Amino acid sequence: MNENLPGWQRLTGILRDPREALTLSRGNIELWANLLIILCALVFMLLKGATFAVTLTTVFGIWAMLSISLNLVVGYTGLLSVGHIGFFGLGAYTVAILTSTTSYENLRTGEIPTFGWPFFAALPVAALVAGLVALLVGIAFNRFRDDIYVLVSFGFAIISFNVFLNLRVLTRGAFGIHDVARPQIGSWVFDTELELMLVSLVLLAIVIGISWFIVSSSFGRVLKAIREDEQVAEVFGYHVTHYKLAVWVISAMMTGLAGGMFSSWTTFIDPNSFILLESILLVSIVILGGLATIWGSLLGALAFVLLEEGMRFLPFLPQEYVGQARQVVLGVLLVVLMVFRPQGLVGRFKL
Amino acid sequence: MLSYFSRTERLIATLLVAIVLIYIGWRAISSPEQAMQFGFNGLSVGAIYALMAIGFTLVYSTVWFFDLYYGAAAALGAYSVFYLRSQEWLGGQYQVNTPVVNIILAMVVAGVAAWVIHTAFYGRFKERVDATALRIVGGALAMAIGIYTGLVLTFPSYLHITFGPVAAVAIGVAALWGIKYLYDRVSGGRGPRAGLLIAILSGGALAITLGLILVNSPGSKLYLSWAVSCLLAGTVGLALYRGLYVRMRQRSRSPLIMLVASLGILLALTACISIVFQSAPRPLPDPFGSVPWTIGGANIKGFNFFAIGTAIAGFLALFSVLKWTSFGRAVRAIGDDEEVARVVGINTTVIVAIVFFVGTAFAAMAGILSGHDTAIQPRMGLLLLLKGWIASVVGGIGNLYGAILGGFVLGLIEQFAIWDLAGEWKDVVAFGLLILFLSFWPQGLLPRK
Numbered sequence: 001m002n003e004n005l006p007g008w009q010r011l012t013g014i015l016r017d018p019r020e021a022l023t024l025s026r027g028n029i030e031l032w033a034n035l036l037i038i039l040c041a042l043v044f045m046l047l048k049g050a051t052f053a054v055t056l057t058t059v060f061g062i063w064a065m066l067s068i069s070l071n072l073v074v075g076y077t078g079l080l081s082v083g084h085i086g087f088f089g090l091g092a093y094t095v096a097i098l099t100s101t102t103s104y105e106n107l108r109t110g111e112i113p114t115f116g117w118p119f120f121a122a123l124p125v126a127a128l129v130a131g132l133v134a135l136l137v138g139i140a141f142n143r144f145r146d147d148i149y150v151l152v153s154f155g156f157a158i159i160s161f162n163v164f165l166n167l168r169v170l171t172r173g174a175f176g177i178h179d180v181a182r183p184q185i186g187s188w189v190f191d192t193e194l195e196l197m198l199v200s201l202v203l204l205a206i207v208i209g210i211s212w213f214i215v216s217s218s219f220g221r222v223l224k225a226i227r228e229d230e231q232v233a234e235v236f237g238y239h240v241t242h243y244k245l246a247v248w249v250i251s252a253m254m255t256g257l258a259g260g261m262f263s264s265w266t267t268f269i270d271p272n273s274f275i276l277l278e279s280i281l282l283v284s285i286v287i288l289g290g291l292a293t294i295w296g297s298l299l300g301a302l303a304f305v306l307l308e309e310g311m312r313f314l315p316f317l318p319q320e321y322v323g324q325a326r327q328v329v330l331g332v333l334l335v336v337l338m339v340f341r342p343q344g345l346v347g348r349f350k351l
Numbered sequence: 352m353l354s355y356f357s358r359t360e361r362l363i364a365t366l367l368v369a370i371v372l373i374y375i376g377w378r379a380i381s382s383p384e385q386a387m388q389f390g391f392n393g394l395s396v397g398a399i400y401a402l403m404a405i406g407f408t409l410v411y412s413t414v415w416f417f418d419l420y421y422g423a424a425a426a427l428g429a430y431s432v433f434y435l436r437s438q439e440w441l442g443g444q445y446q447v448n449t450p451v452v453n454i455i456l457a458m459v460v461a462g463v464a465a466w467v468i469h470t471a472f473y474g475r476f477k478e479r480v481d482a483t484a485l486r487i488v489g490g491a492l493a494m495a496i497g498i499y500t501g502l503v504l505t506f507p508s509y510l511h512i513t514f515g516p517v518a519a520v521a522i523g524v525a526a527l528w529g530i531k532y533l534y535d536r537v538s539g540g541r542g543p544r545a546g547l548l549i550a551i552l553s554g555g556a557l558a559i560t561l562g563l564i565l566v567n568s569p570g571s572k573l574y575l576s577w578a579v580s581c582l583l584a585g586t587v588g589l590a591l592y593r594g595l596y597v598r599m600r601q602r603s604r605s606p607l608i609m610l611v612a613s614l615g616i617l618l619a620l621t622a623c624i625s626i627v628f629q630s631a632p633r634p635l636p637d638p639f640g641s642v643p644w645t646i647g648g649a650n651i652k653g654f655n656f657f658a659i660g661t662a663i664a665g666f667l668a669l670f671s672v673l674k675w676t677s678f679g680r681a682v683r684a685i686g687d688d689e690e691v692a693r694v695v696g697i698n699t700t701v702i703v704a705i706v707f708f709v710g711t712a713f714a715a716m717a718g719i720l721s722g723h724d725t726a727i728q729p730r731m732g733l734l735l736l737l738k739g740w741i742a743s744v745v746g747g748i749g750n751l752y753g754a755i756l757g758g759f760v761l762g763l764i765e766q767f768a769i770w771d772l773a774g775e776w777k778d779v780v781a782f783g784l785l786i787l788f789l790s791f792w793p794q795g796l797l798p799r800k
Contacts (some may be wrong), residue, residue, distance in 0.1 A: 147416070151741075329624035339612065
């Protein structure tokens with residue numbers, strides 16, 4: 001059987017001859033990963049009930065948007081960016097600043113302006129702000145490659161965290177911003193978990209659609225060519241820098257969209273949601289799921305959300321250590337994957 | 352990596368930097384006392400960055416991949432000082448010394464010791480001695496080392512008795528080798544055996560004197576705990592090298608994959624540290640008293656001098672080893688081309704292992720100094736690592752002079768920047784400097800030849 005077939009095509013083979021499921025060849029890892037994660041998700045949702053499943057899906061939607069848009073940069077273009085949390089934060093803060101109506105005169109001396117925009121007006125602005133910043137950052141970052149790129153993207157994550165924390169005029173510093181508006185159309189306010197899940201999934205569908213369009217177009221093929229060999233792509237007459245900049249900006253805009261959704265979902269944001277660690281977690285989700293596949297990012301996000309929420313219910317793990325235990329598991333998983341399967345669970349590309 | 356900018360643009364950037372420097376100079380002249388203060392703070396912080404950058408440069412210019420464990424080593428070193436000393440600092444309010452951690456660390460040390468004994472002696476003796484006996488002796492030795500580590504860690508308040516003699520013997524042996532090396536060099540390797548005897552005698556005398564001093568002075572426990580911490584961080588680095596990087600290098604994984612793997616290690620180790628020690632920041636007391644001296648209107652702590660001295664001493668030690676010993680030549684050869692180095696008969700695995708050990712020990716020392724300077728927290732490692740990397744980029748990647756220069760330059764610029772900006776912005780300044788340097792002077796201040 002062909003080793004390179006994706007998981008679902010092997011599934012038909014297994015249906016024809018069940019013995020194939022037992023041959024643990026390399027290609028089968030994809031199938032097992034798919035089956036295991038989806039099965040875990042189903043069992044978990046069934047055990048914990050409908051409300052929990054809805055919340056889980058909302059969180060999954062946000063992480064999936066993030067990982068798909070990061071995968072465009074890391075997987076398809078081959079630029080290992082650890083700084084995407086900055087764009088996520090930009091989107092979240094834009095929506096929060098534009099929609100929040102609570103003022104804080106009693107907390108701080110200077111009066112902070114409130115805008116009171118509706119959510120759906122603020123969301124495109126969030127994407128635009130993230131895109132604009134990405135354009136500026138991208139122009140500066142475009143000439144770097146490989147580990148230098150990792151370093152400067154670390155730098156971007158730290159700079160943006162510091163801006164969120166210290167630019168108190170806009171972001172209210174460590175106090176955070178309360179009462180971010182929920183999505184609203186006319187008089188229909190999306191404030192139950194189910195409605196929020198709907199918004200999250202619709203946004204996720206948009207992100208998937210855009211990414212799929214990019215990936216399957218000629219633009220996406222140029223990106224892959226850049227990933228494989230930048231100089232060759234240049235020789236063939238493509239403006240490599242323009243392509244890299246374009247995908248960087250698009251990815252940042254979609255990340256900003258996810259950020260807006262996140263801030264409306266939690267209704268409260270502070271700089272601690274946008275620390276460097278979250279960015280590292282995000283990169284590890286993308287790599288865990290698989291580079292250069294949209295499905296891989298979805299799978300990675302699902303596995304991450306399951307890990308995050310599932311560990312909360314482990315009986316032998318004290319509550320205060322859940323976050324750290326999750327990091328340990330993710331870190332060890334990352335190391336094991338890098339040694340044995342550097343393209344991730346269902347990936348198409350090794351870094 | 353070439354700069355994409357034209358000459359004129361670089362000239363403009365240089366002019367802008369010059370204007371900033373002139374502005375700082377003007378500020379310094381108009382209030383020299385403050386400038387002195389900021390300068391000393393900058394040098395003190397810069398020393399920590401320089402230590403980071405030196406070790407980082409050593410590792411990076413040998414294996415050419417960016418090892419993020421190096422950052423975790425800084426946190427590990429600082430936290431193991433806290434681990435060893437907290438009983439006395441906090442007076443038993445906070446019991447952190449747990450058997451589980453001791454046993455895990457002892458096992459890691461035993462495993463690494465077994466590997467070191469195997470690589471160092473097995474090949475040399477297997478012709479002459481029975482292989483099974485050799486394995487048993489080696490295993491027993493490794494286990495003894497592991498048990499000893501466990502003992503040292505379990506009774507941190509008797510560190511001067513348990514670890515003092517070992518440290519003294521280590522220093523004595525180092526002195527012996529140093530004297531023998533000098534003697535051989537002076538006599539051209541043809542001198543009478545008496546020189547060797549003198550070396551052994553003086554080394555032994557030094558070891559005994561030092562050992563007696565250390566055992567009889569409980570005040571030396573802090574310094575001994577620094578040594579233990581550096582050794583521990585180095586050992587963990589060695590374990591990772593053997594268990595992971597060697598394997599990945601055999602599979603010829605790309606540098607970026609190794610980077611991601613080390614990212615996983617960093618994530619896991621940071622989380623482990625915060626599980627054991629909780630994630631709140633903790634202060635390490637100032638070892639030299641917090642009463643500052645006033646020099647030229649600036650308040651300068653004794654610790655600042657110590658940090659600067661440590662960085663310079665570390666640099667000199669590493670520099671002389673790399674420049675004048677066969678080990679140093681091997682390291683430089685591997686940095687230039689590993690394949691060729693292997694072909695001419697250098698045991699690259701062992702040399703790179705030693706490089707990892709020494710490099711991570713440097714990182715641990717930087718972490719300890721930074722902990723004594725401000726406070727320790729589990730996440731400190733990554734930021735220190737990034738600062739060390741920035742320093743080495745500013746100085747010139749892969750150049751030891753550049754590393755120490757870059758460290759001090761970065762520290763000074765950070766401090767002088769927060770003279771006018773608020774203190775929160777110093778990380779932004781550091782990364783701004785990085786992007787400036789990478790864009791306009793990617794070779795750094797002192798390019799690698």
